[in-house]
Amino acid sequence: MMFTRLYLHIPFCLRKCGYCAFNSQEMLVNDLNSYVPLLLEEMRLLAADANPRQQLDSIYFGGGTPSLLDAEQVNSLIVKATEHFGLDPCSEITLEANPGTINQRTLTAFRTAGINRLSLGIQSFDDNFLECLGRVHNADQARKAILEARNAGFENIGIDLMNSLPSQNLAQWQTDLKQGIELSPEHFSIYGLTIEEGTPFSHRYPYGSTEMPDEDLSADMFEMADDLLTAAGYEHYEIANYARPGHRSRHNSGYWQRDGCLGLGVGAHSFFKDENGVRLSNVSTLKEYKEALNAGRLPHLDNQRLSRDEAMQEYMFLGLRLADGVSMDKFELEFGCSCLGVYGKVIDELVLLGLLLCDKTNLRLTRRGMLLSNQVFASFLP
Numbered sequence: 001m002m003f004t005r006l007y008l009h010i011p012f013c014l015r016k017c018g019y020c021a022f023n024s025q026e027m028l029v030n031d032l033n034s035y036v037p038l039l040l041e042e043m044r045l046l047a048a049d050a051n052p053r054q055q056l057d058s059i060y061f062g063g064g065t066p067s068l069l070d071a072e073q074v075n076s077l078i079v080k081a082t083e084h085f086g087l088d089p090c091s092e093i094t095l096e097a098n099p100g101t102i103n104q105r106t107l108t109a110f111r112t113a114g115i116n117r118l119s120l121g122i123q124s125f126d127d128n129f130l131e132c133l134g135r136v137h138n139a140d141q142a143r144k145a146i147l148e149a150r151n152a153g154f155e156n157i158g159i160d161l162m163n164s165l166p167s168q169n170l171a172q173w174q175t176d177l178k179q180g181i182e183l184s185p186e187h188f189s190i191y192g193l194t195i196e197e198g199t200p201f202s203h204r205y206p207y208g209s210t211e212m213p214d215e216d217l218s219a220d221m222f223e224m225a226d227d228l229l230t231a232a233g234y235e236h237y238e239i240a241n242y243a244r245p246g247h248r249s250r251h252n253s254g255y256w257q258r259d260g261c262l263g264l265g266v267g268a269h270s271f272f273k274d275e276n277g278v279r280l281s282n283v284s285t286l287k288e289y290k291e292a293l294n295a296g297r298l299p300h301l302d303n304q305r306l307s308r309d310e311a312m313q314e315y316m317f318l319g320l321r322l323a324d325g326v327s328m329d330k331f332e333l334e335f336g337c338s339c340l341g342v343y344g345k346v347i348d349e350l351v352l353l354g355l356l357l358c359d360k361t362n363l364r365l366t367r368r369g370m371l372l373s374n375q376v377f378a379s380f381l382p
């Protein structure tokens with residue numbers, strides 16, 4: 001098993017947001033306290049199979065709401081990961097945090113515990129939208145979280161903002177973006193709200209609901225984010241992500257470049273680069289996860305060994321998410337055949353549609369291609 005990235009999934013939240021389809025559940029304190037030893041046990045069982053020559057380059061606490069952990073729990077996970085897998089001293093160690101669960105004291109403790117990058121789920125600086133989304137924080141807490149993170153010594157702060165919210169107009173989106181820029185985080189992740197089946201939002205805003213922004217307005221919001229953030233000095237380095245130079249998310253960049261990642265926890269996914277690549281998923285409920293580990297078994301649900309064709313398709317649609325695009329030389333090095341030889345026809349069609357730029361060495365999405373990325377990625381599938 002080769003990997004340089006470690007993902008730890010914390011599947012608990014204070015309250016479930018109305019739009020959320022992630023693997024998370026409302027938390028009972030006992031669940032959280034008994035979960036950390038299970039994560040440590042999973043790590044211990046896996047360590048025997050890890051390649052002894054590798055070292056972790058990034059650790060990512062994702063969720064759910066990882067900021068519900070206390071600093072001691074976070075530290076114990078980092079210390080054990082270091083013992084089992086080795087940790088590069090310059091590693092990126094990220095914690096996703098919900099502004100409603102942190103304060104100056106806890107942020108300082110997280111920083112001391114080894115977290116050096118904070119990803120704040122702000123979503124909006126407008127109380128009405130935060131309430132509509134069912135978030136546990138308000139706009140004051142969102143602003144305060146960024147300022148307190150700075151005071152706690154964080155020099156690498158990312159914030160998430162959402163657009164295409166019910167009844168949201170362009171001026172309101174502009175206000176959110178401007179407030180975010182004024183607070184000067186190093187990184188922005190910008191997501192459009194999507195209505196996922198089975199969530200309360202899918203009943204509140206059924207398909208065709210007039211309260212939901214239409215495609216044109218969503219496209220205008222995407223372009224506004226691109227214009228304002230790039231003018232403020234952020235690089236648009238991935239479809240949904242912007243960073244000050246030197247502050248791209250190392251962990252997520254590894255995902256788009258198909259670097260190996262070990263995922264631990266309920267519903268976590270791993271990717272190992274053996275041959276064409278292997279994807280592995282953990283069981284998705286806390287009950288099954290507990291049962292497996294208490295019985296001394298790894299909580300694996302299934303694994304998928306990718307064929308060469310699947311690996312090439314994945315290489316294309318993950319690589320094209322990045323503004324740097326896909327290098328034709330690297331493709332050839334990886335698969336021993338020319339990218340144009342395999343996908344020449346699809347590439348020509350996408351270039352003609354104005355969705356892709358192709359020069360001798362590189363393929364990249366145009367701005368329109370980024371907007372219609374799902375259509376582009378689907379063209380690489382059989």
Ligand code: SF4
Pocket residue numbers: 012013015016017020021022024063064065098121
């Ligand atoms: S905080 Fe995040 S993971 Fe938790 S319910 Fe809300 S959207 Fe889902």
